[in-house]
Amino acid sequence: MTRPRLSVAMTLVALISVFVAGIPTAMAASTTLYLRGDGVPGATMSASPPPSMQLPDYDGSGDRGRKIDKSGNGSSETNPGKHQRWEHHAEGGTITVQDLVIWAAPKDFDVGKEVRFTAWILDCDPTCDYVAHASKTLDDTDSWKSVTLTFGVTHTFKGKVVVKVTVSDQSDDDMWFAYGTNQYPASLKIVYTGAPTTTTTAPATTTTTAPVTPTTTAPHTTTTTDEANVEDELTLGVSEPGPMRVSPVLVLSMATPEDSAIGAIDPGRLRPQEGLKVAFSTATEMIESYWGLAVSLGGLMTLLLMVGFKRVNEDVSYDSEAGE
Numbered sequence: 001m002t003r004p005r006l007s008v009a010m011t012l013v014a015l016i017s018v019f020v021a022g023i024p025t026a027m028a029a030s031t032t033l034y035l036r037g038d039g040v041p042g043a044t045m046s047a048s049p050p051p052s053m054q055l056p057d058y059d060g061s062g063d064r065g066r067k068i069d070k071s072g073n074g075s076s077e078t079n080p081g082k083h084q085r086w087e088h089h090a091e092g093g094t095i096t097v098q099d100l101v102i103w104a105a106p107k108d109f110d111v112g113k114e115v116r117f118t119a120w121i122l123d124c125d126p127t128c129d130y131v132a133h134a135s136k137t138l139d140d141t142d143s144w145k146s147v148t149l150t151f152g153v154t155h156t157f158k159g160k161v162v163v164k165v166t167v168s169d170q171s172d173d174d175m176w177f178a179y180g181t182n183q184y185p186a187s188l189k190i191v192y193t194g195a196p197t198t199t200t201t202a203p204a205t206t207t208t209t210a211p212v213t214p215t216t217t218a219p220h221t222t223t224t225t226d227e228a229n230v231e232d233e234l235t236l237g238v239s240e241p242g243p244m245r246v247s248p249v250l251v252l253s254m255a256t257p258e259d260s261a262i263g264a265i266d267p268g269r270l271r272p273q274e275g276l277k278v279a280f281s282t283a284t285e286m287i288e289s290y291w292g293l294a295v296s297l298g299g300l301m302t303l304l305l306m307v308g309f310k311r312v313n314e315d316v317s318y319d320s321e322a323g324e
Helices: 008-021 023-027 248-253 257-262 272-323
Strands: 029-035 042-046 066-068 084-089 094-106 115-124 128-138 145-156 160-168 175-178 187-194 197-201 205-209 221-225 231-235
Touching: 066 160, 094 115, 094 128, 094 160, 115 145, 128 145, 160 187
Parallel strands: 042 084
Antiparallel strands: 029 042, 029 187, 066 175, 084 160, 094 145, 094 175, 094 187, 115 128, 115 160, 197 231, 205 221
16 A cells, blocks of 8 residues: 655745745835825825814815815816825835825715816926826715725835825816815825935035144144035945944934834935934844844744655655565
């Protein structure tokens, strides 16, 4: 009688393939950016959930929410009454923009009006480049309606990621939008697939030469090394030489709570020395993450090989007994 045998090699290859395939997904950082009500027509996005409060009258129109008038200019619209935009720092970051959730309705909740709006994803630094857009039509709506617009685009941003909303000139009327509160937590879902780049400028240094002799009062000679035009690009997540290691607590203490919540720090708020610390700290953490994955993988391989050798020995022993 022949006993069925398990292919140890095939099992090992399959398990390792599944384990390695999951590494990129684990390293990607998924983030929900909530649309704030901190400006008209320009506002910001934040990883912090919106506050518990009544929906404000954002534009002073006398009605709660934000009223946006019809427009035929699309993403190039500049009239404050005909668009609303939100932005978030993403310089040098590769981001997959997934979807936008926002609450919308026809002006005055007029159920007899059919309205259509578009959300644009732009890359602004400071001029804006088109990335993607999605549109939605509403009809028979007499109250706030949650609307989801899907983009599904991956882009490396040279500047800020911007969401801009306009109302089509083909709509029967203007529109109202609700966001910025816990009751209407409008948000943009993104996935960071590449770390943003921080650029720092080294400060100028000054050297002072003492007088030549004590009997002669000679003017101090000052030599200035102008390094203002020398820029060192530090890409977060890339290892740099040197023993510097910065505590994650120190790094997070230099950022706002909103930035700390998503693991991103605004380069504009850091001094050059702090920018270096952020870069080295991030590089160190990335190396530790990959090292942890490598150790786990090695342990898994060792365990499977031990199981395989034990099974082979059992098969050999079984065959020997059967031969006798």
